[in-house]
Amino acid sequence: MSGILVFAESEAGAFKKTTFELLGKAVELGLALDQRVYAAVLGDAPAASLGGYGASKVFQVAGSFGAYSTLAVTAGLAAAMKASGASVLLAAASYAGKDALPRLAARLDAGHAPDITDLRVEGGALVGRRPVYSGKAFVDVRISSGTAIYTVRPNSFPAIAAVGGTAEVIAVTAEAGGKDVEVLNTRAPDTEIADLTEAVRIVSGGRGVKDQASYDSLIRPLAAVLGATPGASRAAVDAGFAPHSHQVGQTGKTVNPQLYIATGISGAIQHLAGMRTSKVIVAINKDPEAPIFEYATYGIVDDLFAVVPALTEEFKKAL
Amino acid sequence: MKIAACVKITPATDSRISILADGTGIDASGIKWIISPYDQVAIEQAVLLAEANKGTEVVIVTVGDDNAVAQLRAGALAVGGDRAVLVQDAALANSDNLGVAKALAAVLKKEAVDLAFFGKVAVDDDASQVPGMAAELLGWPQVSSASKFELAGSGFTAVRAVGGGMEQEVRGSFPVVITADRDLAVPRYAKLPQIMKAKKKKVDTLSLSDLGLSAGDVAPKVAVSSYALPPSREKVTLLGGSAQEAAAELVRRLRDEAKVL
Numbered sequence: 001m002s003g004i005l006v007f008a009e010s011e012a013g014a015f016k017k018t019t020f021e022l023l024g025k026a027v028e029l030g031l032a033l034d035q036r037v038y039a040a041v042l043g044d045a046p047a048a049s050l051g052g053y054g055a056s057k058v059f060q061v062a063g064s065f066g067a068y069s070t071l072a073v074t075a076g077l078a079a080a081m082k083a084s085g086a087s088v089l090l091a092a093a094s095y096a097g098k099d100a101l102p103r104l105a106a107r108l109d110a111g112h113a114p115d116i117t118d119l120r121v122e123g124g125a126l127v128g129r130r131p132v133y134s135g136k137a138f139v140d141v142r143i144s145s146g147t148a149i150y151t152v153r154p155n156s157f158p159a160i161a162a163v164g165g166t167a168e169v170i171a172v173t174a175e176a177g178g179k180d181v182e183v184l185n186t187r188a189p190d191t192e193i194a195d196l197t198e199a200v201r202i203v204s205g206g207r208g209v210k211d212q213a214s215y216d217s218l219i220r221p222l223a224a225v226l227g228a229t230p231g232a233s234r235a236a237v238d239a240g241f242a243p244h245s246h247q248v249g250q251t252g253k254t255v256n257p258q259l260y261i262a263t264g265i266s267g268a269i270q271h272l273a274g275m276r277t278s279k280v281i282v283a284i285n286k287d288p289e290a291p292i293f294e295y296a297t298y299g300i301v302d303d304l305f306a307v308v309p310a311l312t313e314e315f316k317k318a319l
Numbered sequence: 320m321k322i323a324a325c326v327k328i329t330p331a332t333d334s335r336i337s338i339l340a341d342g343t344g345i346d347a348s349g350i351k352w353i354i355s356p357y358d359q360v361a362i363e364q365a366v367l368l369a370e371a372n373k374g375t376e377v378v379i380v381t382v383g384d385d386n387a388v389a390q391l392r393a394g395a396l397a398v399g400g401d402r403a404v405l406v407q408d409a410a411l412a413n414s415d416n417l418g419v420a421k422a423l424a425a426v427l428k429k430e431a432v433d434l435a436f437f438g439k440v441a442v443d444d445d446a447s448q449v450p451g452m453a454a455e456l457l458g459w460p461q462v463s464s465a466s467k468f469e470l471a472g473s474g475f476t477a478v479r480a481v482g483g484g485m486e487q488e489v490r491g492s493f494p495v496v497i498t499a500d501r502d503l504a505v506p507r508y509a510k511l512p513q514i515m516k517a518k519k520k521k522v523d524t525l526s527l528s529d530l531g532l533s534a535g536d537v538a539p540k541v542a543v544s545s546y547a548l549p550p551s552r553e554k555v556t557l558l559g560g561s562a563q564e565a566a567a568e569l570v571r572r573l574r575d576e577a578k579v580l
Contacts (some may be wrong), residue, residue, distance in 0.1 A: 103461070139547075184488040296555045
């Protein structure tokens, strides 16, 4: 058994950005470990095209994966693992990654390292690095079982660029087995904005935003002009400025964007825990003593009600 | 009906985490321990169902050590849990989440529960692994990150967030594993009479052998080491001038210096 299999997650027939992040890392690890790189595709998606992103073979599981099913994803990936003979599986820490991959690990009796933010080779073996205590600490994880599963936090690795070419596609069949819950209906999000956990840019508002009207008239437009996902601190959610689905922090979403703009957020430890791995952090707060400035890359000590509209205008000009 | 709420004892979310000098773990001195917040939501949902359906028992299940007993009484039995099961074994202290899932699955099977609630994530290792692993070992379906749960006929309906802002309404039958998102229920505060009553509630301690498991069954496949604080960030660059000037300078720096636009 050898080979690195990437779960090439797709949505409405198109591969998600995380697929290219994982393939990039898999190609790098494949070179270091002298292992081949494969991809697993569930349902309809342009499987052969993944050859242009480093996959030497693609294992495509037939079936309908439109409405999410834990057991279908688990069985599909188990079948792809078996068909490919891979000993390592890389997947994104998406909903499927958090829901079905632990289940797959138990089915394959495999070690599973979740929410990895870095993966390296040390002495011929893989070592993952991951945040714990919501980013307040980091640990190394090493898997000793013959089969190893790593789920990777989105935006952890750069996406691989296409080099052209196609891969051989091998059709795989999977029996879901077991009785899953029945999906009665799926409600699409109100807007086309990205999920916080996978967002590349986030604009968050805190208590300093004062009320929901200001959140809607300041934070949302700034996010919109940047193509960012709006977020909020716990204080802002508790005060009703934004729904809980927008909450960033230890009891909300853990995020890992390229750019995180915190407006009117003091930086409570629970909030920092959810966003501190962001690449660039911008803090806008009129209190120069706010803890958020200790973690920010850029800071503006001023009234957000003056800065945010100016910033929205500047981004409009620049983008 | 018999309902389990599976919980984990974790540091309180406002704890400052410091690392032991040799990097083998966190410094536990001065840490305030709690039942992980999402597990507290799981307990509340189980208790609400029990209150609405006479004859329902709520069993709280955890893997831990002697210190867990105080948390189980204060955070679980004082808010409506009927009794608790603590799985305590030296082999589990050095196991991984698959080992913990094996122990919990064995308890759920032994107790013959209809329904097991877990929190969607524990706020220490942030892994979200144990519920799905336990469900697989039991051969039960699972519903992760449920924001709504209701009994319906001889089964249930639930709403889960499946990523990308999508929500699914699902229907299923028992037994099942459900993991609680924050919106599922609002945990209550314990009242003094219940706190007193909780002191008399039963907490059974089981070893792995009581569950028909051996140390080998829970031998870890995942080793964790090299605890460290997050890499320190460079000092903040403060941008001054008027709001207009600061905004313009920020956009320039994000584009030319940080290259994130």
